[in-house]
Amino acid sequence: KGCPYDNASIESFHAILKKECVYLNTFIDHEHAKSVLFQYIEGFYNRKRIHSSIDYMTPEQYENMCRAA
Structure with a gap:
């Protein structure tokens, strides 16, 4: 058995993903959902969204x- 806190970071990511992407879109089919999620994660979350864990900078x-440095 694992500690519930081991999963905290991925649970936080899933909450953000749902609030900022999933709940704001209507998906036509699996491929459409896959495409929208990929665009959100690779195009916005990993490139332009600020993250508190890195002093409110974008990952880029x-x-x-x-x-x-």
Whole structure:
């Protein structure tokens, strides 16, 4: 058995994914849902959305800062 806190980060991600993407869209079929979710995660969440865990920077900004250091 695992500790419930081991899953906290993925539960937080799923909550954000549902609030910011899933509940705002109507999916036609599985392929449409897959495409919309991919666009949200790769195009917005991982590139443009600020994250508190990296000092309210976007992942792209944080990566560029690390590469410049």
